[in-house]
Amino acid sequence: MNDILKSIKSDQPTISFELFPPKQEVNLEKYKAKAEQIASLKPAFISVTYGAGGGTSRFTLDIADDIQKKYDVPALAHLTCVSTPKEDIDSYLKSMSDRGLKNIMALRGDIPEENTDRSKWAFQHASDLASYIRSNADVDVIGGACYPEKHPESKNMTEDIRHLYDKQASGINFLTTQMFFDNNLLFNFLYKARENGVTIPVIPGIMPVTKAKQIERILKLSQAFLPRRFVSIVDRFGDDEKSMREAGIAYATDQIIDLYANGINHVHIYVMNDYEVASAIINNVKDILGR
Numbered sequence: 073m074n075d076i077l078k079s080i081k082s083d084q085p086t087i088s089f090e091l092f093p094p095k096q097e098v099n100l101e102k103y104k105a106k107a108e109q110i111a112s113l114k115p116a117f118i119s120v121t122y123g124a125g126g127g128t129s130r131f132t133l134d135i136a137d138d139i140q141k142k143y144d145v146p147a148l149a150h151l152t153c154v155s156t157p158k159e160d161i162d163s164y165l166k167s168m169s170d171r172g173l174k175n176i177m178a179l180r181g182d183i184p185e186e187n188t189d190r191s192k193w194a195f196q197h198a199s200d201l202a203s204y205i206r207s208n209a210d211v212d213v214i215g216g217a218c219y220p221e222k223h224p225e226s227k228n229m230t231e232d233i234r235h236l237y238d239k240q241a242s243g244i245n246f247l248t249t250q251m252f253f254d255n256n257l258l259f260n261f262l263y264k265a266r267e268n269g270v271t272i273p274v275i276p277g278i279m280p281v282t283k284a285k286q287i288e289r290i291l292k293l294s295q296a297f298l299p300r301r302f303v304s305i306v307d308r309f310g311d312d313e314k315s316m317r318e319a320g321i322a323y324a325t326d327q328i329i330d331l332y333a334n335g336i337n338h339v340h341i342y343v344m345n346d347y348e349v350a351s352a353i354i355n356n357v358k359d360i361l362g363r
């Protein structure tokens with residue numbers, strides 16, 4: 073079985089990390105050193121994001137390749153289809169194949185704010201991209217995104233889960249969630265997804281919030297619900313860098329342990345390229361991970 077699927081399906085708790093590539097080439101070497109440190113923690117896999125519509129995307133495959141070849145950690149390369157013609161998708165998939173990268177996260181990407189001519193996109197939805205990849209590319213594992221609080225564009229959860237079912241049918245092997253700060257939201261979502269025939273593994277995505285200013289961005293991106301306990305932490309420690317970091321790592325650790333305690337065996341961490349955060353989290357659950 074593919075290494076990523078093996079970890080996701082294992083009875084032993086496992087953990088994986090997400091990294092995002094640097095925006096500029098001048099920062100690439102420094103970034104690679106950070107990625108190396110994070111890979112040295114030996115997560116089950118590392119996913120590398122893709123900047124929708126260009127931007128950071130040109131480094132995604134380089135970084136995924138390094139992680140896999142130099143550090144022997146399975147890599148999952150993201151790809152978005154928003155504003156993208158088919159030739160660009162084909163060329164990315166060819167580059168993956170040339171490098172022996174076989175794991176991909178198929179995403180749509182956020183729709184740009186400026187007027188966009190959707191008729192020029194080869195694929196409208198992540199499931200269209202995933203079907204294409206499954207039939208035309210040499211990949212093993214395809215992941216997709218899901219939203220415990222529903223995708224902001226969906227009218228309601230029922231509609232969103234109907235589209236998740238289509239995603240599953242398109243050949244996606246597992247789903248990773250958007251960040252959330254109250255585990256009950258995930259449990260409710262899982263119940264509804266399973267009731268509606270979504271049977272593939274769902275990996276919770278956890279974001280350790282270590283800086284108060286991250287919250288604005290989180291709310292813009294995901295409209296996530298912030299529980300009172302979380303808001304109190306930010307109110308009390310938001311202006312004190314070290315305390316906020318400590319409290320944010322503790323909050324995320326608590327979420328992770330609660331997920332493991334409730335029978336979820338794989339958790340994906342949005343470590344924001346921060347080795348100290350990744351290492352502190354691993355250290356906090358090292359016995360649970362059997363290390």
Ligand code: FAD
Binds near residue numbers: 199236277
């Ligand atoms: P879709 O699955 O296409 O869903 C988008 C909306 O369309 C939803 O409301 C859905 O219900 C609806 N929909 C789906 N299928 C249909 C259909 N057939 N008919 C009608 N409506 C439909 N963004 C990046 O730019 N780069 C990244 O690397 C990246 N990584 C991510 C990783 C994870 C784990 C997550 C959760 C998100 C990530 N994103 C990334 C953000 C993501 O691109 C955005 O949330 C985007 O708005 C939706 O992407 P999607 O793949 O979920 O889209």
